[in-house]
Amino acid sequence: MICKLLKNYTPLLLLFVLISCNKTDWNENFKEKEKSPFGNYIVYNEASELFRDNEVTLLKENIYDFLLFDSDLDSTKHQNYICIKHSGFKLSNEGVSELMSFVSKGNNAFLAFNHFKDTLQSSLNFTTNNLDKNANSINKLRKLKSTFQLNNNQFSKTSFTFDRNIRRNYFLEFDEKNTSVIGTIEVDGEKVPNFIKIQHGKGAFYLHIQPIAFTNYYLLNDNEAYVENVFSFLPSNDVLWDPHIKSSKYSEKPEDNNNIFKFFLEHQTLTWFLFVSLIGLLLFMLFNARRKQRPIPIIEPLKNSTIAFTQTIANLYLKEQDHKNLVDKKIAYFLEKVRSKYLLNTTNLNADFIEKLAAKSGNEIQRTKYLINTIITLNKRAECSEEELVVLHKMIEKFLNN
Incomplete structure (x- = not known):
């Protein structure tokens, strides 16, 4: 189905080819309005076709604010919450608690992040591993590639090859009693989990640790079947699509906003600014710490021959x-x-x-x-x-x- 839909985006593919690499924005932004290689423009705009029997709602506020104050959700009708981003940094601790309560009532949450919030990991009892946490530049990320597989009888023999920006992220530990592995990535010749389902109350969390697979670049490079198969695991419910454009207005503990270093490290340009400033400060201290007077010559003692x-x-x-x-x-x-x-x-x-x-x-x-x-x-x-x-x-x- 998604293969037919992507024919509408052939001009975009031609545009990527014609535009030189120097002008193309290869940064990972995961924005629903971005048509750059690593934006989420296609996957969001085709969500209504991917979930054609269900209504897709784009959230205009933080999920915590929506669930706690502004939602008019029918308690008898279940929902699928979907968020595809670099990390869940705009999900506060209160937001994690509210989202878990939302899922426990029979709803489902699909989260595709490179980095999951510690609060969510401890609440759902899982840990992750990232072997490429120091790979941040475009050149380093371009060299990262791997193969994905999904654990389903219908397409278990199908492998999906991804040729760049595939960090070696995977789920390290989890509770096997309520967790099932439904997708793997090949890391150093070994298949490790990168897509899991954690049962929570009456609902479930579907956690994917390679959000890059859902971006424009891969949907236009013969990997659209992977996205379609991943979403096929979700129940047929209405969709709440979270673009993560706003922080919570009501959260009492905006702990992520208070961490200035974390904010710098989440933006590549600010990260370089921080590093260059620190290096400049160290060089300034090094050269100004030298003696201002002439060095005293060393007179070696006479050698005993x-x-x-x-x-x-x-x-x-x-x-x-x-x-x-x-x-x-x-x-x-x-x-x-x-x-x-x-x-x-x-x-x-x-x-x-x-x-x-x-x-x-x-x-x-x-x-x-x-x-x-x-x-x-x-x-x-x-x-x-x-x-x-x-x-x-x-x-x-x-x-x-x-």
């Missing part, structure tokens, strides 16, 4: 196979290291020296005593073997690296 010289001489003796001389140089290297690093006098290698060296170096007293006694013994010898040289070298390295 004794150790490097000792190592060079030791390598020369190693080539000559003069182990005794090399042992002497290793001992001299070690004692110089002790004097410079631990500030100890190495004239007398007695018990007091051993205790101080062990304490300052963090080595065990037994290991320190063994090393010093070995040095004293090898220092007194006229000749040393290669094995003794190797043992001394390992003991010194192990001691210094502790």
